[in-house]
Amino acid sequence: xxxxxxxxxxxxxxxxxxxxxxxxxxxxxxxxxxxxxxxxxxxxxxxxxxxxxxxxxxxxxxxxxxxxxxxxxxxxxxxxxxxxxxxxxxxxxxxxxxxxxxxxxxxxxxxxxxxxxxxxxxxxxxxxxxxxxxxxxxxxxxxxxxxxxxxxxxxxxxxxxxxxxxxxxxxxxxxxxxxxxxxxxxxxxxxxxxxxxxxxxxxxxxxxxxxxxxxxxxxxxxxxxxxxxxxxxxxxxxxxxxxxxxxxxxxxxxxxxxxxxxxxxxxxxxxxxxxxxxxxxxxxxxxxxxxxxxxxxxxxxxxxxxxxxxxxxxxxxxxxxxxxxxxxxxxxxxxxxxxxxxxxxxxxxxxxxxxxxxxxxxxxxxxxxxxxxxxxxxxxxxxxxxxxxxxxxxxxxxxxxxxxxxxxxxxxxxxxxxxxxxxxxxxxxxxxxxxxxxxxxxxxxxxxxxxxxxxxxxxxxxxxxxxxxx
Amino acid sequence: xxxxxxxxxxxxxxxxxxxxxxxxxxxxxxxxxxxxxxxxxxxxxxxxxxxxxxxxxxxxxxxxxxxxxxxxxxxxxxxxxxxxxxxxxxxxxxxxxxxxxxxxxxxxxxxxxxxxxxxxxxxxxxxxxxxxxxxxxxxxxxxxxxxxxxxxxxxxxxxxxxxxxxxxxxxxxxxxxxxxxxxxxxxxxxxxxxxxxxxxxxxxxxxxxxxxxxxxxxxxxxxxxxxxxxxxxxxxxxxxxxxxxxxxxxxxxxxxxxxxxxxxxxxxxxxxxxxxxxxxxxxxxxxxxxxxxxxxxxxxxxxxxxxxxxxxxxxxxxxxxxxxxxxxxxxxxxxxxxxxxxxxxxxxxxxxxxxxxx
Numbered sequence: 001x002x003x004x005x006x007x008x009x010x011x012x013x014x015x016x017x018x019x020x021x022x023x024x025x026x027x028x029x030x031x032x033x034x035x036x037x038x039x040x041x042x043x044x045x046x047x048x049x050x051x052x053x054x055x056x057x058x059x060x061x062x063x064x065x066x067x068x069x070x071x072x073x074x075x076x077x078x079x080x081x082x083x084x085x086x087x088x089x090x091x092x093x094x095x096x097x098x099x100x101x102x103x104x105x106x107x108x109x110x111x112x113x114x115x116x117x118x119x120x121x122x123x124x125x126x127x128x129x130x131x132x133x134x135x136x137x138x139x140x141x142x143x144x145x146x147x148x149x150x151x152x153x154x155x156x157x158x159x160x161x162x163x164x165x166x167x168x169x170x171x172x173x174x175x176x177x178x179x180x181x182x183x184x185x186x187x188x189x190x191x192x193x194x195x196x197x198x199x200x201x202x203x204x205x206x207x208x209x210x211x212x213x214x215x216x217x218x219x220x221x222x223x224x225x226x227x228x229x230x231x232x233x234x235x236x237x238x239x240x241x242x243x244x245x246x247x248x249x250x251x252x253x254x255x256x257x258x259x260x261x262x263x264x265x266x267x268x269x270x271x272x273x274x275x276x277x278x279x280x281x282x283x284x285x286x287x288x289x290x291x292x293x294x295x296x297x298x299x300x301x302x303x304x305x306x307x308x309x310x311x312x313x314x315x316x317x318x319x320x321x322x323x324x325x326x327x328x329x330x331x332x333x334x335x336x337x338x339x340x341x342x343x344x345x346x347x348x349x350x351x352x353x354x355x356x357x358x359x360x361x362x363x364x365x366x367x368x369x370x371x372x373x374x375x376x377x378x379x380x381x382x383x384x385x386x387x388x389x390x391x392x393x394x395x396x397x398x399x400x401x402x403x404x405x406x407x408x409x410x411x412x413x414x415x416x417x418x419x420x421x422x423x424x425x426x427x428x429x430x431x432x433x434x435x436x437x438x439x440x441x442x443x444x445x446x447x448x449x450x451x452x453x454x455x456x457x458x459x460x461x462x463x464x465x466x467x468x469x470x
Numbered sequence: 471x472x473x474x475x476x477x478x479x480x481x482x483x484x485x486x487x488x489x490x491x492x493x494x495x496x497x498x499x500x501x502x503x504x505x506x507x508x509x510x511x512x513x514x515x516x517x518x519x520x521x522x523x524x525x526x527x528x529x530x531x532x533x534x535x536x537x538x539x540x541x542x543x544x545x546x547x548x549x550x551x552x553x554x555x556x557x558x559x560x561x562x563x564x565x566x567x568x569x570x571x572x573x574x575x576x577x578x579x580x581x582x583x584x585x586x587x588x589x590x591x592x593x594x595x596x597x598x599x600x601x602x603x604x605x606x607x608x609x610x611x612x613x614x615x616x617x618x619x620x621x622x623x624x625x626x627x628x629x630x631x632x633x634x635x636x637x638x639x640x641x642x643x644x645x646x647x648x649x650x651x652x653x654x655x656x657x658x659x660x661x662x663x664x665x666x667x668x669x670x671x672x673x674x675x676x677x678x679x680x681x682x683x684x685x686x687x688x689x690x691x692x693x694x695x696x697x698x699x700x701x702x703x704x705x706x707x708x709x710x711x712x713x714x715x716x717x718x719x720x721x722x723x724x725x726x727x728x729x730x731x732x733x734x735x736x737x738x739x740x741x742x743x744x745x746x747x748x749x750x751x752x753x754x755x756x757x758x759x760x761x762x763x764x765x766x767x768x769x770x771x772x773x774x775x776x777x778x779x780x781x782x783x784x785x786x787x788x789x790x791x792x793x794x795x796x797x798x799x800x801x802x803x804x805x806x807x808x809x810x811x812x813x814x815x816x817x818x819x820x821x822x823x824x825x826x827x828x
Contacts, residue, residue, distance in 0.1 A: 015567055015568065020542060023757075024762040025571060025761050025765065026573070028766065029510045030510075032766050033513075034766075035766050036509060038701075041505060064500050065494045086493075090499070095502050136785050136786065137778075141774045279500060285508070288512070296618075300617050300618055
């Protein structure tokens, strides 16, 4: 675009014009400052450190106030982040301070994932800002900026070196946030140990490629003080919420039987340096770095991940909005397709199950039929047998009556001889009959207790012979 | 005819005070105030930018006024149109200078519009201007939606448009009304009565009242807009200003000796009109408004309201905006859309060394 080119050239070569008198725009910085004051500032600090290193106490000491908040319960699994926002006012400057603290950091047995909740939290704040920035209707100038501006990393005062957990966490965080490492509870280390400790820590950080926040030295007014402070990193700090009378002043201190450690005494600890650097000299720079470096990096990565490019093959600039819409539609289309698929699968499964159940039902019916038939066969057989048995019984009865008839005829016609002979005959006959009956009875109805077990005299036996029902 | 945009949504009041953020009492000085100094240092290092546009018919003293405002020869002493036949179409002429005062650097861009309202048929003469303004917004938007953005996006958006009303003494002309109606939706407009030395004090007051009435009748929302007053102090200050707008101004870039003092003024046979004398004209009010007290506010409203409005429309329906040559078609093109650029030229003349007088 020709117009743009011309404009850019002008920008580089525009002249400085001398003023013939007082115009009055030297009040511009004041105008800017007044606007900012009326809008208020916000500052977000993240404190990362193991439990018991004095994070909350240090915050109280730093801002000279007692922040309400119960001490965290350390009974939860995993690392949690707790965030509290406070409104501070000093003369006409209002500050919205957010303090985020890790709870349970370093308490786990397996600390491999300890850094993840922290990184996710920081990313979530960037994401929220990015979402607001990408909205069509947005209100950025009144948006409460929750991005973390500085991370104070609390190092345990072992006196030896950094723990591997510290190294890993700081490495993960250094590209996302400004890190200022501090040695906590510095009253546990002596001065000589402290210098050695500091040197060890700095060398470890350098050798592992961890980029901690360097105080800016490009502006002459603060270059000197920042330069000296850079050499004192990491700061060894002590926090205290108690005030003791020392000399004739009340000041924050910790009392031991062997002496009193004063928080604001530069010879005792670096607390004053930390406060200077963090609040009085570099607060604005921390915010600017977060916005221009860390946030832009996050934004770039996120947008590239979402598939945006700055120019398409025809070298015409793409619109974020347009590509965003296209991606969104694509995504919705995919969602719909997946939904369809799932529905199909569900219908399929239902069909299969139904078929299975039908099969089973059929089988059961068949079985039932078979069993019924079997049962009927058995029944028929039994009935047949019963019938034959009844026939035999009837036949026997007939024979019995015939035999009785014969007997009565025989006794009338013959004498005693014949009677004897007949008796014998009858006996044997009865016996045979008995045994036949017994056999028959036995056959049809199981062992029957018949009264004719013993060979009784024929007459008696015959007379007393009756079919004794079992 | 461009549909008029929605009126800018009012800024919400300063800090959102939610009940969930408890105020904390600090027991001693912490040093939070120092952040103001930090801000100042940063701002002074980075420098400021200000873009102003002057619109009005030729001969109303626009270039002189700009020179008087910034006490420097921003323009050549002969206005660009003089001696040259009246341009057939409206031209926009931009100049950029860096001026410094007490360590504060200001990059000033002044855009002039020779040929405005000079034709016989002035229909749609505001389109090139609107196109130019939108082009600047467009440029900023394109920079903002890049993936790899610059640290500091150069701000060429017009922060203030000073509209010169000819001193007829009656009321606003239809051209003025049309123009103001369209422009106050897009940019901060400050109308001024030009060449006010041809009106007496009473005529001035009457003219001013009539103009104010005209503005009210046609719902023209000029700067400072009522809906953006944040607190009671702003309201009071701005109401005083609104009472005096449009300012009756006189421009002069020659110095004369009056009572032993060297003052900027116009020398006439019947006296010397002192530009900076409140009894003579209201130039100091204009200067204070534009530079000394409301410059940052002008920039903020341009950025937070006008630019956001533009962005919303642009991302939604891009065929409703008048276009400048920097136009990039974001939405998929549909048949029947105008894509030919309007007939106007933008020339930037900061390199005309031979003709500039310093």
